[in-house]
Amino acid sequence: MKRHEFLRDLHKVTANRNYLEIGVNDGRSLKLSRVPSIAIDPAFKVVTEIKCDVHLVKATSDDFFARENPLAHLRGGRHPLRNLARGRSPVGYWKRTTLDLSFIDGMHLFEYALRDFINVEKHSDWASVIVFDDMLPRSVDEAARDRHTNAWTGDVYKLVEILNRHRPDLVTVLVDTEPTGQLVVFGADPSNTVLKDKYDEIIAEFEVPDPQKVPETILERVPAVRPETLLSAGFWRPLVRARNIGAGRSRGLPPLRRALAEYAVGG
Structure with missing residues (x-):
């Protein structure tokens, strides 16, 4: 299955809002x-042709997330009546919007993808689905930091190890889509600052000159599941239902982790 076919079906099974x-x-x-x-x-x-209500932002993702209210388009503006009903001032009040589905396919260097995840996670929760593209390079050349091939993944594949080592609370699933695979992340926690706190330490360890030492498991796609298998799994409907009724992390995440255990990297 090609990556856009997988993403199309993710829109369906996540019933994202x-x-x-x-x-x-x-x-x-x-x-x-x-x-x-x-x-x-x-x-x-x-x-x-784009067929959705979209805010197209011509900026870097770092600059976008540095804005005071980056998700204003999804929030629909201020909600003063709710605040007034509680006897509070309406000024400066924003209803929090949680991202249901996010797709990270920006600059193909791991430090950019890591910052994108840190920023996206701040606006996500345990039921959010976050997808990284280009996670399974087919060769060392394709995984180079300094691009010299037509098809290029860069070294974003390093996010697999980074997340599994520093954020074992997340559930990560590698998916064998064509041409260069994807990583689906569940269990986001907007209160977790480990990656931000250790960002410089992570960069110092993982930023190395070409050629990159791509793990054989990545090149051979050993830990990756078939996209059709993940899409047909039985946890999607309970996940959507729990998300829509506002089930808390302590209630919703444990059954999701159990359902995903057979698919998770290292699981």
């Missing part, structure tokens, strides 16, 4: 969305 995309390029992935969306790219060149 909103969508965020980092790395728009020509719009081939954005065109799959039918819900309020935010799409970020400093140099997008959309050439396909």
